[in-house]
Amino acid sequence: MQFEVKDYEVPEPTAGALVLAVRRANVCGSDIHQFHYDSPALREAVLGHEFVGEVHALGAGVTRDNAGQPIAIGDRVVPVYFVTCRRCAACLRGDFGMCANSLREWSKNPDTAPHFSGAFATHYYVNEDQYFYKVPDELDDRIVAGANCGLAQMLFALDHTRLAAGCTIVVQGAGGLGLYAVAIAKERGARVIVIEGVPERVTLAKRFGADHVVDMASHPTTEGRVARVVELTGGLGADVVLEVTGVSAAFVESIALARVGGEVVSVGNLNVGEGFEIALSPGVITRKNLRVQGILRYDPWYLYRALEFLRRTHERFPFAALAKEARPFNELDAAISDGESRSVARASVIL
Ligand SMILES: [Zn+2]
Ligand SMILES: [Zn+2]
Known part of the structure; x- marks a missing residue:
């Protein structure tokens, strides 16, 4: 290589x-x-x-x-x-x-x-x-x-959601895509919660105006992060969850982070096949009335x-x-x- x-x-x-x-x-x-x-x-x-x-x-x-x-x-x-x-x-x-x-x-x-x-x-x-x-x-x-x-992709992805002023969006991952998403969501008047574990990126997410950062260093488990987001959203979960991590497990977590009737947008996970498979009960999506959308290009x-x-x-x-x-x-x-x-x-x- x-x-x-x-x-x-x-x-x-x-x-x-x-x-x-x-x-x-x-x-x-x-x-x-x-x-x-x-x-x-x-x-x-x-x-x-x-x-x-x-x-x-x-x-x-x-x-x-x-x-x-x-x-x-x-x-x-x-x-x-x-x-x-x-x-x-x-x-x-x-x-x-x-x-x-x-x-x-x-x-x-x-x-x-x-x-x-x-x-x-x-x-x-x-x-x-x-x-x-x-x-x-x-x-x-x-x-x-x-x-x-990155930026064109995020503008397109968020235009395919019902994100509006006053909504809460969770952005999973504060790399380039995630930080652009924070900027777009803030410009639209949304409330932004970022999940990230790399210290430099946590700092950047705050500088971009994230209202809350759920630091994976202090919230190392899915259960802990979901509980924190539920707490930050008055017990409901997020209106929109945007996955830009490229980590398969983050997709399962996005389903758990969204509120009933909420939306999940999958952008970061691109790979398919062995090594990228996850266990998920599809019934969770049905029961929560979720809209799940993949966005490429x-x-x-x-x-x-x-x-x-x-x-x-x-x-x-x-x-x-x-x-x-x-x-x-x-x-x-x-x-x-x-x-x-x-x-x-x-x-x-x-x-
Ligand atoms: Zn690219
Ligand atoms: Zn063509």
């Missing part, structure tokens, strides 16, 4: 495509999962997808971004990291985030042209089926690098909303603190370890 640096000629973009120079790339949880996959196809792939770049070359016909803003060489840009083909059954339904071709360009072997299919590289090729948006000048790279995966215009959200709130929430531990690109392996140790909310590299 290691990285190899390979050299390729930076390609000229075809019509409708563009090439970015990567400026800053974050280590997302899915990069870490994939780093440990045994599958040979995925072992020889370019990782990295949560990032900000600047326009290096524009293909024929590319004059505006997907919000209609003029685009030129040197502009900072964030792309949606997956393909939306606009031709498959999901796209025809309007479920762009579920596009059947979403991962067409994902994790390719770098020997395959156009080579630059991941963000842990000097350049990134945005193909004609990827949305992209210009970055507002007032948002610096540290703040914006997490927009195209987002409608591409949510990336534009993410930029607008950051523009609106970057002085209210400490987004820069979320990814402060940037390393130079040649320390990518250490950055992956940072992400894995959960010692920082979002590990990143700068080019």
Whole structure:
């Protein structure tokens, strides 16, 4: 399990495509999962997808971004990291985030042209089926690098709940996704309870405005954490529970944390199969009248909303603190370890 640096000629973009120079790339949880996959196809792939770049070359016909803003060489840009083909059954339904071709360009072997299919590289090729948006000048790279995966994902996930002002949401896990969720929920006027055990993340959750943090150091058992949340919610449980831990057992706990008639949103748990199975009585979901929803990816215009959200709130929430531990690109392996140790909310590299 290691990285190899390979050299390729930076390609000229075809019509409708563009090439970015990567400026800053974050280590997302899915990069870490994939780093440990045994599958040979995925072992020889370019990782990295949560990032900000600047326009290096524009293909024929590319004059505006997907919000209609003029685009030129040197502009900072964030792309949606997956393909939306606009031709498959999901796209025809309007479920762009579920596009059947979403991962067409994902994790390719770098020997395959156009080579630059991941963000842990000097350049990134945005193909004609990827949305992209210009970055507002007032948002610096540290703040914006997490927009195209973490923040857009959280805005989309919470829009699929009935979270409103005055509701209580429990956020399980205060990594990048969880902290974004805290910011979004606070902006909407909700009450936020965070469950987290890593001291740095507990501190960050408070800085992001969490009303209560249930520290796993002082509440080491599921029973203890559920009891604390029930206590904090007047004996009811939470209106919405958001799972962004990637730990299977957290899903069982989310079911227990939700109130009768409440909602559970599963985002962090992505792996399937052996090692990721759990014991659960489905009757609990029935008896509690729960709505349980899984959310993977987002409608591409949510990336534009993410930029607008950051523009609106970057002085209210400490987004820069979320990814402060940037390393130079040649320390990518250490950055992956940072992400894995959960010692920082979002590990990143700068080019
Ligand atoms: Zn990601
Ligand atoms: Zn499609």
